[in-house]
Each structure stands twice: as structure tokens, then as C-alpha cells.
Amino acid sequence: MRALTWHGKHDVRVDTVDDPEIVNPRDAILKITSTAICGSDLHLYDGYIPTMQKGDILGHEFMGEVVDVGPGSTLKKGQRVVVPFNIACGSCYQCGKQQYSACDNTNPADNQDLGHTLYGHGMPGIFGYSHLTGGYAGGQAEYVRVPFSDVGPIVIPDGVDDDKVLFLSDILPTGWMAAENAEIEPGDIVAVWGCGPVGLFAVQSAFLMGAERVIAIDHFPHRLELAKKFGAETINFEESKTYEALMEMTGGIGPDAVIDAVGLESHGLFLDNVVDQIKASTFLGTDRIHALRQAIVACRKGGRVSMPGVYGGMVDKFPLGALMEKGLTLKTGQTHCQRYLPALLQAVMEDEIDTTFLISHRMPLEAGPEGYRMFHDEQNEVTKVVLKPDMALAA
Amino acid sequence: MADTLSARDDAPATTAKHPPDPGTDDLIERGNEFVARSVTINRPRAELYAYWRDFANLPSFMDNVVSVDATGGDRSHWVVRAPAGKTVEWDARITEDRDGELIAWASEEGADVPNSGRIEFRDAGARGTVVTATIAYDPPAGTIGKIVAKLFQREPAIQARRDLKRFKQLMETGEVATAARNRAQHAEEMN
Numbered sequence: 001m002r003a004l005t006w007h008g009k010h011d012v013r014v015d016t017v018d019d020p021e022i023v024n025p026r027d028a029i030l031k032i033t034s035t036a037i038c039g040s041d042l043h044l045y046d047g048y049i050p051t052m053q054k055g056d057i058l059g060h061e062f063m064g065e066v067v068d069v070g071p072g073s074t075l076k077k078g079q080r081v082v083v084p085f086n087i088a089c090g091s092c093y094q095c096g097k098q099q100y101s102a103c104d105n106t107n108p109a110d111n112q113d114l115g116h117t118l119y120g121h122g123m124p125g126i127f128g129y130s131h132l133t134g135g136y137a138g139g140q141a142e143y144v145r146v147p148f149s150d151v152g153p154i155v156i157p158d159g160v161d162d163d164k165v166l167f168l169s170d171i172l173p174t175g176w177m178a179a180e181n182a183e184i185e186p187g188d189i190v191a192v193w194g195c196g197p198v199g200l201f202a203v204q205s206a207f208l209m210g211a212e213r214v215i216a217i218d219h220f221p222h223r224l225e226l227a228k229k230f231g232a233e234t235i236n237f238e239e240s241k242t243y244e245a246l247m248e249m250t251g252g253i254g255p256d257a258v259i260d261a262v263g264l265e266s267h268g269l270f271l272d273n274v275v276d277q278i279k280a281s282t283f284l285g286t287d288r289i290h291a292l293r294q295a296i297v298a299c300r301k302g303g304r305v306s307m308p309g310v311y312g313g314m315v316d317k318f319p320l321g322a323l324m325e326k327g328l329t330l331k332t333g334q335t336h337c338q339r340y341l342p343a344l345l346q347a348v349m350e351d352e353i354d355t356t357f358l359i360s361h362r363m364p365l366e367a368g369p370e371g372y373r374m375f376h377d378e379q380n381e382v383t384k385v386v387l388k389p390d391m392a393l394a395a
Numbered sequence: 396m397a398d399t400l401s402a403r404d405d406a407p408a409t410t411a412k413h414p415p416d417p418g419t420d421d422l423i424e425r426g427n428e429f430v431a432r433s434v435t436i437n438r439p440r441a442e443l444y445a446y447w448r449d450f451a452n453l454p455s456f457m458d459n460v461v462s463v464d465a466t467g468g469d470r471s472h473w474v475v476r477a478p479a480g481k482t483v484e485w486d487a488r489i490t491e492d493r494d495g496e497l498i499a500w501a502s503e504e505g506a507d508v509p510n511s512g513r514i515e516f517r518d519a520g521a522r523g524t525v526v527t528a529t530i531a532y533d534p535p536a537g538t539i540g541k542i543v544a545k546l547f548q549r550e551p552a553i554q555a556r557r558d559l560k561r562f563k564q565l566m567e568t569g570e571v572a573t574a575a576r577n578r579a580q581h582a583e584e585m586n
Binding site: 018019023026072091092093096106107109111112113116122125136145 | 435437521522523553556557558560561563564567568569570571572573574575576577578579580581
């Protein structure tokens with residue numbers, strides 16, 4: 001089959017590789033119909049995530065048709081399913097508490113060693129996202145092997161277009177959980193850093209959860225326009241000083257809840273950001289956290305900090321004093337997708353949540369490397385790239 | 396004086412200590428290694444004990460164990476992978492066996508790697524069962540043997556943790572997780 005593979009920093013290719021097969025009883029094999037490039041794939045593309053190996057198949061946002069099942073799968077051939085990006089067993093203690101992204105069992109034991117060293121615990125499996133999280137082949141390919149297929153995938157009713165439901169795989173539940181972690185109360189003012197897909201879904205989710213006002217922060221005008229479309233007020237941090245703007249817009253109180261939907265490659269020419277970048281390039285630190293620092297400082301006393309943005313390592317100058325002295329609550333984590341899928345599928349089908357607005361580009365799988373380059377270099381216009389293995393390459 | 400030991404904290408004797416615990420110190424001085432690891436498995440104690448007690452099952456989650464054959468009574472014959480494509484073998488005998496609670500074994504005279512171990516099963520309420528494996532062994536060719544073992548990732552402390560995780564996966568999910576894309580790749584990983 002053809003598959004998009006990682007070969008190094010800013011080097012992804014479409015290669016011919018062996019087809020996947022059923023290996024374990026609970027497996028299923030999908031024929032991919034749509035697969036998206038995620039903002040967090042750009043962390044791989046930029047070489048920020050350790051334990052990638054040349055030839056690894058990328059992609060953790062995908063859906064497709066079931067073409068083969070193991071005896072322990074509950075899926076049936078011919079069904080269309082969306083697959084959560086993180087793999088959960090459904091039977092460990094954490095899965096029993098619906099903390100699916102803390103699953104104990106889906107990462108092969110040998111790949112859990114680095115997690116033990118870095119984080120004190122082995123990490124669960126994630127599709128196409130380094131060997132730290134299992135080394136599972138991703139879904140930016142013609143076919144994919146889905147382990148534990150009786151737990152994760154959600155069956156999509158006939159007649160519902162791929163583009164409406166594809167984002168159930170990651171960014172929609174991630175934006176939703178970001179808003180849930182912000183513990184929004186009716187009447188709240190919520191500030192969201194980052195108007196990428198997760199930030200934009202967090203804006204929509206925050207309103208659905210009762211926020212009175214949502215303030216969206218970014219520096220890409222087109223992305224801020226999209227946030228405005230969903231009713232958010234906007235701050236362009238290249239035009240206005242974010243902290244001052246937030247204070248003025250909230251009568252000096254600060255937002256009740258803040259959401260960092262940026263993560264470890266925070267943009268912008270700020271002193272702390274530049275220092276973080278130098279530290280990262282010299283391995284003295286790993287993550288750039290400008291957005292998170294700003295969010296913590298701006299948050300009202302007694303407020304809540306939700307951190308869906310991805311971080312991987314150590315940071316410096318974390319405003320711990322502000323967190324403690326203001327009595328903030330910080331909630332974060334990889335998304336417990338499986339917990340949210342049935343309700344979110346319903347919301348999408350009833351048009352309560354719109355997802356299709358996000359897709360700026362649809363391309364054949366063969367054009368994947370160009371898709372990565374565009375999503376990386378042209379973030380203002382390119383909000384989401386969806387790869388379709390069946391689409392013909394333009395002449 | 397009695398109180399050097401009672402002054403210590405409640406962490407198990409196999410935890411790294413500063414300074415080293417006199418008890419484990421003694422073992423190390425004799426050239427032995429002492430490894431213990433625990434894992435909590437969300438299944439009933441009796442079920443875990445029963446699976447382990449059938450030693451023929453051990454290769455299904457113990458990476459280095461090629462085979463364990465019952466040779467009559469309390470005795471069994473172990474074939475285990477070692478560095479550089481070699482195997483080591485020994486005969487072992489069960490030294491203690493309490494139904495649903497613990498199994499202890501020791502290698503018999505003439506083993507390539509003299510060793511003994513025990514596996515204990517304790518109730519952990521809603522979390523299932525805490526399984527603790529303790530292994531004492533005399534590494535081949537002393538320090539050099541251990542360095543070689545480490546290079547090949549066959550070092551028992553890492554191995555014990557990985558094996559227990561695989562045991563947990565198998566008991567909780569019915570399978571051992573693998574990222575292999577196809578059966579040929581999977582077979583290769585199993586060797």
C-alpha cells in the first residue's frame with residue numbers, strides 16, 4: 001500500500017510499504033477514506049518529538065471502512081468508523097474510570113521504558129506518534145491496523161459525509177474536553193489562546209457550556225475571523241498587548257477561565273519565547289510556553305486554567321507563584337476521546353457543532369508532503385488539510 | 396542499636412536505599428542481584444495465580460523465557476534466552492506454593508545462572524490484585540556478564556517490569572499489545 005512516512009525534520013514522503021494485517025484478536029483493518037494532518041503532527045515534522053524512526057507511518061486523525069476483523073473485534077466488515085487518536089483497552093483501572101488516555105495496556109511493554117524515565121509512568125499507545133507512545137503505524141495511508149477495535153472506533157451512520165465526522169478522531173473531542181476542563185459556569189468569560197482547530201472547537205464548546213463571552217487570541221487574521229464567526233471577541237497579539245487588552249475587556253478582573261490551545265511551539269517574538277527557543281535548541285529545556293505563562297498571569301484570582309496544548313518535556317520560568325497565590329486550578333491531559341464520542345456524534349448530526357468550516361484543503365494522499373509543507377508554512381490560510389487516498393492527483 | 400532497621404521508612408527492602416539497607420547489602424556482597432517489581436492487575440487473585448502456576452504459560456508474556464516444561468512433581472526445566480543468541484538452562488523446584496497467594500522456586504545444583512524467585516498475589520480491592528515478583532540471581536561471569544546483559548536489554552530489573560506489564564496486558568485484555576503491522580513482523584518481534 002501507499003503510506004505517508006517520516007524521514008526526518010521537514011522530510012515526509014509517500015512510500016510503498018507492506019499492507020497491514022490482523023495480528024491480535026481484537027484488531028480490525030480499515031481502508032482509509034479520509035485522514036487529516038493535525039497541528040501536533042507539525043511537532044513531529046519540526047523534529048520536536050523524540051523516538052521517531054525513519055519510515056514511521058504518520059497520522060492519528062482518520063476514518064475509513066472496515067475491511068477485516070479479528071475474532072475479538074465488535075466491528076463488522078463494511079461499517080464506516082472514526083477512530084480515536086489514542087488507543088485504549090477498555091479493561092484497566094483507568095479505562096474503568098473513563099480516563100482512556102491514561103490506559104495502562106495499549107503500549108507494548110518495551111516502548112514504555114522511556115515514558116517511565118521521562119514521566120514516571122509508561123504512556124498508552126497513540127497512532128503514528130513516535131515510539132514513546134507505541135510505535136503504532138498511523139492512518140495517513142491506504143490501510144491501517146486498529147488494535148482494540150472493540151473499544152475505540154465509533155460507527156458512523158450511512159449518509160453522513162466524512163468531512164462532518166472526521167474530527168471526532170481528535171480535535172473536536174480535544175476542544176470539547178478543553179472547555180470541560182475549564183469548568184465553565186453560566187456567565188463566565190473564557191479566554192482561548194490559539195485559534196487552530198482545537199482552539200476553534202474550544203470556542204464553540206465554551207459557548208455551548210454556557211460561557212457568556214469568549215475571547216480568542218492569535219496572530220493569524222484569518223483564524224481570528226473564524227473565531228469571530230462563532231461569536232468570539234478577538235485579540236491579535238501582534239496588534240495589541242494581550243494582558244492589557246484582557247484586563248480592559250474584563251473590567252480589570254481577568255477571564256474566569258483560560259484555555260491554552262497552543263502547546264509547545266508557541267509563536268511570537270517575546271523575550272521569554274526567544275530564551276525558551278535557545279534553551280530548546282541547546283537541550284537545556286524543551287518546551288516554549290509563552291502562551292501558557294500569559295494565560296496564567298491573565299486569569300482572574302480563583303479562576304481555572306485548562307491546557308489542551310501538547311507539551312513534552314521540561315520548562316523554565318513557569319509562573320508557579322501566580323498559580324498558587326491566585327488559587328488557580330490547572331487541568332490538562334491527552335483527550336479521553338472515547339468518553340465524548342457518542343454525545344459529540346449526536347451534536348454533529350444535529351448541527352449543534354459545525355466542523356466542516358475548518359477544512360481549507362482536500363488533497364490526495366500522494367500530495368501529503370505538500371500538505372505538510374503548506375500547513376506548516378501558511379498557517380493563516382491553511383486551517384486544515386484532509387488527505388483522501390481515493391482522490392485523483394491533479395494533472 | 397536494634398534500631399538501625401526500625402528507623403527506616405516503610406518502603407520495601409528492594410527499593411533503592413541511601414545508604415543501602417544492611418539486609419540487601421549482604422546479598423550484593425555475596426555477588427547476588429536482587430530484583431523486585433510490583434504491578435496491579437484488574438483481575439481476581441485466583442485467576443492470576445492459576446495462570447502463573449501453569450509454568451508452560453510463562454513464555455506467553457516473558458520475553459526471554461523460551462520454554463518451561465514440567466518434569467514431574469515440583470520440578471520444571473527452564474530454557475531462557477541469553478545475550479549473543481545463546482540460551483541458558485536449569486532445573487528448578489517449587490519451594491513454596493500457597494493456593495491463590497504465592498509461588499516460590501529455586502534452581503537446582505548445576506544451574507547456568509543460579510537463581511530463585513517468588514511471585515505473590517495480594518488483594519487490592521476495587522483495583523484487583525497486586526502482583527509482586529522477586530528474583531535473586533547470581534549473574535554469569537560477575538560484573539562483565541551483567542554489563543553484557545544490560546547491553547542486550549536482558550537485564551532483570553527492566554525485564555521484570557516489562558514481563559509484568561505483559562502479564563497484566565494478557566490478563567486484563569486477553570492479548571499482549573504489539574505495534575507490528577503484520578503477522579510476519581510480529582513473528583520476528585517474538586524472537
